[in-house]
Amino acid sequence: MRTAEFITASVLILLGGVVIFDAVRLGVGWGTDGPKSGFFPFWLALIMIVACGIIILQTLQKPSGEVFVTRAQLRPVLQVLWPAAAMVLLTHFVGLYVSSALYIGFYMRWVGRHSWFSVVTLSIAIPVITFVTFELWFLVPMPKGPLESWLGY
Amino acid sequence: MGLENIFLGFQQALAHQNLFYAAVGITLGTIIGVLPGLGGANGVAILLPLTLRMPPTSAIILLTSLYWGALFGGAITSILFNIPGEPWSVATTFDGYPLARQGQSGQALTGAFTSSFIGALFSTILITLFAPILADVALRFGPPEIFAIQLLTFSAFVGLGGGSALKSLVSVMIGFILATVGLDIVTGQLRMTFGVTELMQGFDFIIAVIGLFGIGEIMLSVEEGLSFKGVMTKMNLHVVLDTWKILPRYWRTFVRSCFIGFWMGFKPGGATPASFMSYSFAKRFSKNPEQFGKGDLEGVVAPETAAHAAGVAAMLPMITLGIPGSPTAAVMLGGLIIWGLQPGPLLFKEKPEFVWGLIASMYTGNILGVLMVLAFVPFFAAILRIPFAILTPLIVVLCAIGSYAVHNAMIDVWYMLIFGVIGYVFKKLDYPIAPLVLALVLGDMAENALRQSLIMSQGSLAILFTRPISGVITLVAILFFIMPIISPWWRRMRGNPVITPAPRET
Numbered sequence: 256m257r258t259a260e261f262i263t264a265s266v267l268i269l270l271g272g273v274v275i276f277d278a279v280r281l282g283v284g285w286g287t288d289g290p291k292s293g294f295f296p297f298w299l300a301l302i303m304i305v306a307c308g309i310i311i312l313q314t315l316q317k318p319s320g321e322v323f324v325t326r327a328q329l330r331p332v333l334q335v336l337w338p339a340a341a342m343v344l345l346t347h348f349v350g351l352y353v354s355s356a357l358y359i360g361f362y363m364r365w366v367g368r369h370s371w372f373s374v375v376t377l378s379i380a381i382p383v384i385t386f387v388t389f390e391l392w393f394l395v396p397m398p399k400g401p402l403e404s405w406l407g408y
Numbered sequence: 409m410g411l412e413n414i415f416l417g418f419q420q421a422l423a424h425q426n427l428f429y430a431a432v433g434i435t436l437g438t439i440i441g442v443l444p445g446l447g448g449a450n451g452v453a454i455l456l457p458l459t460l461r462m463p464p465t466s467a468i469i470l471l472t473s474l475y476w477g478a479l480f481g482g483a484i485t486s487i488l489f490n491i492p493g494e495p496w497s498v499a500t501t502f503d504g505y506p507l508a509r510q511g512q513s514g515q516a517l518t519g520a521f522t523s524s525f526i527g528a529l530f531s532t533i534l535i536t537l538f539a540p541i542l543a544d545v546a547l548r549f550g551p552p553e554i555f556a557i558q559l560l561t562f563s564a565f566v567g568l569g570g571g572s573a574l575k576s577l578v579s580v581m582i583g584f585i586l587a588t589v590g591l592d593i594v595t596g597q598l599r600m601t602f603g604v605t606e607l608m609q610g611f612d613f614i615i616a617v618i619g620l621f622g623i624g625e626i627m628l629s630v631e632e633g634l635s636f637k638g639v640m641t642k643m644n645l646h647v648v649l650d651t652w653k654i655l656p657r658y659w660r661t662f663v664r665s666c667f668i669g670f671w672m673g674f675k676p677g678g679a680t681p682a683s684f685m686s687y688s689f690a691k692r693f694s695k696n697p698e699q700f701g702k703g704d705l706e707g708v709v710a711p712e713t714a715a716h717a718a719g720v721a722a723m724l725p726m727i728t729l730g731i732p733g734s735p736t737a738a739v740m741l742g743g744l745i746i747w748g749l750q751p752g753p754l755l756f757k758e759k760p761e762f763v764w765g766l767i768a769s770m771y772t773g774n775i776l777g778v779l780m781v782l783a784f785v786p787f788f789a790a791i792l793r794i795p796f797a798i799l800t801p802l803i804v805v806l807c808a809i810g811s812y813a814v815h816n817a818m819i820d821v822w823y824m825l826i827f828g829v830i831g832y833v834f835k836k837l838d839y840p841i842a843p844l845v846l847a848l849v850l851g852d853m854a855e856n857a858l859r860q861s862l863i864m865s866q867g868s869l870a871i872l873f874t875r876p877i878s879g880v881i882t883l884v885a886i887l888f889f890i891m892p893i894i895s896p897w898w899r900r901m902r903g904n905p906v907i908t909p910a911p912r913e914t
Contacts, residue, residue: 289863292597303581332628355805367797
């Protein structure tokens with residue numbers, strides 16, 4: 256837990272530094288018609304850096320305590336994250352409906368160990384329902400791929 | 409103020425189409441409230457792109473009804489499954505679940521829904537009375553007053569939000585910094601983009617909400633390992649009527665919880681502390697406090713009344729000042745902007761049919777809501793029996809759709825995933841997410857108000873203190889900001905033990 260606290264606060268301080276760097280480039284003082292563009296971000300970043308600094312000091316005083324995440328906890332989290340990232344990547348090529356069908360099917364089979372029948376039924380039914388709801392009913396276009404253009408959408 | 413405004417509002421709220429949207433909103437909202445990982449805020453965020461082609465009044469009725477539904481839904485999982493669907497229903501589990509275990513789930517649910525309804529009704533009546541007055545006052549506000557109110561909003565998170573005050577402060581700053589990324593409309597300069605074209609449009613708060621709340625929450629709940637061991641519910645008219653006969657006995661608790669809820673709720677981050685506070689007050693004033701935690705109906709009534717009163721009260725600053733009192737209200741405020749309305753006191757003058765339609769729909773929505781949840785509890789409870797290996801990818805896909813729909817841009821879906829990871833880490837380290845989202849929504853407004861104030865005063869911050877209204881508000885804000893520093897010191901002076909901070913909103 257302590258390491259995670261330390262890393263998070265340090266990353267935030269680093270980002271704060273980046274913001275201050277850019278704010279200084281833009282000017283943090285008084286321009287011809289009011290505060291310059293960098294004024295607001297500069298002070299925000301400064302307050303954030305100071306607060307993170309104190310958080311780090313406080314963390315160093317505390318005993319290490321519990322673990323941020325155990326291996327057993329991390330497994331299901333990554334099981335959600337990687338397939339989700341793969342789905343988003345796939346969406347670039349085959350559109351959202353096909354990639355979500357693959358994602359739902361994959362997750363149901365891999366994590367849930369559902370029967371092939373329910374895997375296939377649901378991973379086709381859910382994208383079809385979303386397609387009807389979003390594309391046809393509410394007219395909100397989603398990314399589409401070769402399958403949809405073959406079907407004429 | 410006049411009755412004709414209310415009539416105008418009810419004409420809107422009772423139109424067939426709007427009643428239909430309210431029913432749809434409550435159904436979806438209750439489902440969202442029941443599901444882990446989908447709360448009011450990201451439910452509203454995902455649905456927001458769908459409302460673009462609706463008339464604004466129908467759109468806001470749909471979204472607010474969704475919010476009421478989510479408030480009701482939280483109680484169902486708390487009582488039947490001992491899983492708080494929303495943070496403000498944690499206190500409801502204390503007595504709700506024991507009651508359900510004793511076979512009194514019908515009584516507990518009826519008690520919870522009725523209390524929610526009474527809390528909501530109380531806040532709605534107060535909003536009806538006070539919103540026009542507050543809006544009138546707010547119309548006279550200049551940039552220093554607006555900035556002072558923003559300070560007050562965020563100081564409430566830092567000083568009263570519970571948890572680590574420093575981390576709340578950091579969250580606020582992150583939100584504001586994210587809001588400055590992109591084109592500065594005042595000077596026309598690009599900020600924090602470092603030549604990256606994708607960063608030019610900045611970060612949209614809807615994406616942040618969907619990622620931080622939706623994806624982050626899903627990751628947290630799979631980490632904890634989802635297992636729903638629910639109690640079956642027996643709900644019929646007989647149980648409902650029997651419970652209604654008992655409830656008037658708790659009128660003191662109702663009144664107290666209503667006031668606590670409203671008072672905590674119109675300040676940001678109020679619903680969760682309000683529910684806990686109301687619970688502990690009920691226990692303290694009870695004749696038999698030892699029954700609390702073992703299945704006392706009063707222990708369900710108190711937090712539910714307060715949480716719902718607070719949830720509704722969060723709408724008051726949103727419609728009158730343009731400052732949301734909760735993350736969900738923040739998303740709705742974003743909706744207002746997307747529908748082409750300028751949030752704030754001018755709405756009362758320029759779009760009375762919208763404002764009063766919204767206020768009237770709080771009455772109709774909550775009446776409809778309590779009847780619907782009472783009637784369909786078994787249906788909503790059955791949703792949690794859907795295996796999580798189906799729910800999890802479904803929620804992720806819905807989040808992706810919602811993110812893409814905002815700007816029709818794939819980069820937003822990637823942002824959503826990144827925000828999801830950030831939300832997961834922040835939640836585990838107790839960095840609150842609600843202030844971050846609110847700061848991201850209000851960032852431009854706050855910066856402009858500060859700029860204009862400084863231009864008015866030729867660059868002196870003293871302007872925040874010298875004008876009477878902004879002076880008072882700024883002083884209160886400063887008091888809230890330093891509260892985390894002075895209150896432990898104050899307690900030591902009086903010899904009281906340092907109490908552990910209350911759990912957070914988000």
